[in-house]
Amino acid sequence: xxxxxxxxxxxxxxxxxxxxxxxxxxxxxxxxxxxxxxxxxxxxxxxxxxxxxxxxxxxxxxxxxxxxxxxxxxxxxxxxxxxxxxxxxxxxxxxxxxxxxxxxxxxxxxxxxxxxxxxxxxxxxxxxxxxxxxxxxxxxxxxxxxxxxxxxxxxxxxxxxxxxxxxxxxxxxxxxx
Numbered sequence: 001x002x003x004x005x006x007x008x009x010x011x012x013x014x015x016x017x018x019x020x021x022x023x024x025x026x027x028x029x030x031x032x033x034x035x036x037x038x039x040x041x042x043x044x045x046x047x048x049x050x051x052x053x054x055x056x057x058x059x060x061x062x063x064x065x066x067x068x069x070x071x072x073x074x075x076x077x078x079x080x081x082x083x084x085x086x087x088x089x090x091x092x093x094x095x096x097x098x099x100x101x102x103x104x105x106x107x108x109x110x111x112x113x114x115x116x117x118x119x120x121x122x123x124x125x126x127x128x129x130x131x132x133x134x135x136x137x138x139x140x141x142x143x144x145x146x147x148x149x150x151x152x153x154x155x156x157x158x159x160x161x162x163x164x165x166x167x168x169x170x171x172x173x174x175x176x177x
Contacts, residue, residue: 144173 148169 140173144169 148166
């Protein structure tokens with residue numbers, strides 16, 4: 001109906017050279033109706049979609065800012081934890097060095113004590129061996145003296161014979177040993 005009236009209006013306008021007020025008024029009313037329909041069915045939903053898109057983008061920006069702030073906070077926490085871990089590691093290293101020094105000193109002291117004990121034991125053993133050797137030599141000298149004395153008593157010898165006899169007994173005693 002609208003198109004037929006437009007066509008009729010256009011045909012009448014062609015036959016008249018003047019301005020027709022009814023046609024203008026009709027076209028103005030139709031334009032306002034079209035504008036109202038566009039506002040209701042196109043502009044309203046379009047603005048609703050745009051508003052939703054604006055809210056969505058604003059939410060995304062806000063979420064990104066929150067994520068960035070949280071990431072910055074986590075980064076600071078991680079840096080602090082790393083700093084603490086380095087400090088703890090340094091303390092552990094220092095403690096290990098101190099403990100190592102203490103153990104080294106203990107080991108050195110223990111080694112010195114053991115060394116002194118071994119030296120003392122060796123000295124005692126040397127002293128014991130020395131006493132045993134002196135005792136053995138005294139016993140041999142005594143037995144040789146007795147032997148020589150008994151031989152000398154049996155016969156009277158000259159100085160050369162006595163020297164010869166002593167040398168023989170010394171050799172004989174050396175072979176027995």
